[in-house]
Amino acid sequence: MDTIALIEANAAALKSVAAGVSSSQLGNPTPCGEFNVKELTNHMAGFWGRAAMVARNQTSDSDDQPEDIIGNDPGGVINALVDDGVIAWQTDGATMAERPFGPGIVLFEELLHGWDLAVATGQTMQVTPEGAERLLDLATKMCTDERRGEGKPFGDEVTVSGDASAFDRALGLTGRDPNWSA
Numbered sequence: 001m002d003t004i005a006l007i008e009a010n011a012a013a014l015k016s017v018a019a020g021v022s023s024s025q026l027g028n029p030t031p032c033g034e035f036n037v038k039e040l041t042n043h044m045a046g047f048w049g050r051a052a053m054v055a056r057n058q059t060s061d062s063d064d065q066p067e068d069i070i071g072n073d074p075g076g077v078i079n080a081l082v083d084d085g086v087i088a089w090q091t092d093g094a095t096m097a098e099r100p101f102g103p104g105i106v107l108f109e110e111l112l113h114g115w116d117l118a119v120a121t122g123q124t125m126q127v128t129p130e131g132a133e134r135l136l137d138l139a140t141k142m143c144t145d146e147r148r149g150e151g152k153p154f155g156d157e158v159t160v161s162g163d164a165s166a167f168d169r170a171l172g173l174t175g176r177d178p179n180w181s182a
Contacts, residue, residue: 003103014114019075030120041074048081055088132167139173
C-alpha cells in the first residue's frame with residue numbers, strides 16, 4: 001500500500017480519537033512533553049491545514065496561524081482538516097512537484113500525534129498493521145542521534161522489548177514510552 005493510501009486508511013482512527021476529546025481534557029499532559037492536549041490539538045490542526053496547502057502546492061501570504069485553531073471543538077476542527085488533507089494528497093500529481101515535505105511526514109504526524117492524543121485522553125488509536133510498519137520504517141530513518149535531545153524533534157530512544165509490535169518499536173525510536181499514561 002502506498003503512503004497516501006495509508007494516510008487515508010488511518011484517517012478514520014485519528015478522527016475517532018479527535019472526536020473523543022472532551023473540553024475537560026484540554027489541559028491534560030501528553031507524551032509529547034512540549035504540549036498539553038489543547039496545544040497538541042492546535043498543533044495537529046495547524047499541521048493538517050498546512051499539509052493540505054503543501055499537497056496543493058499553495059502558499060500562504062502569512063506564516064502566522066491563530067494560537068487557538070480548535071476552540072472547544074477539537075474533534076470537529078481536526079476531522080474537517082484531516083478530510084481536506086486526505087483529499088488534497090489524493091489529487092493526481094500532489095506528490096510529483098517539489099514540496100517542503102511529502103506524504104511520509106503526513107503519515108508520521110498522523111500516527112504519532114494521533115497516538116499522543118489518544119493516550120492523553122484515555123483512548124486507543126487503531127492503527128493499521130501496514131501503517132505501523134511504515135511508521136517504524138520512517139522512525140528508523142528520521143530518529144537519528146543528531147535529531148535527539150533538548151530543542152530537537154526527538155527525545156532519547158526508549159528501549160522496548162525485542163518482540164514489541166512495530167508500532168511500539170516506532171514509539172520507542174521517537175523517544176516515547178509505549179506504556180505512557182497521563
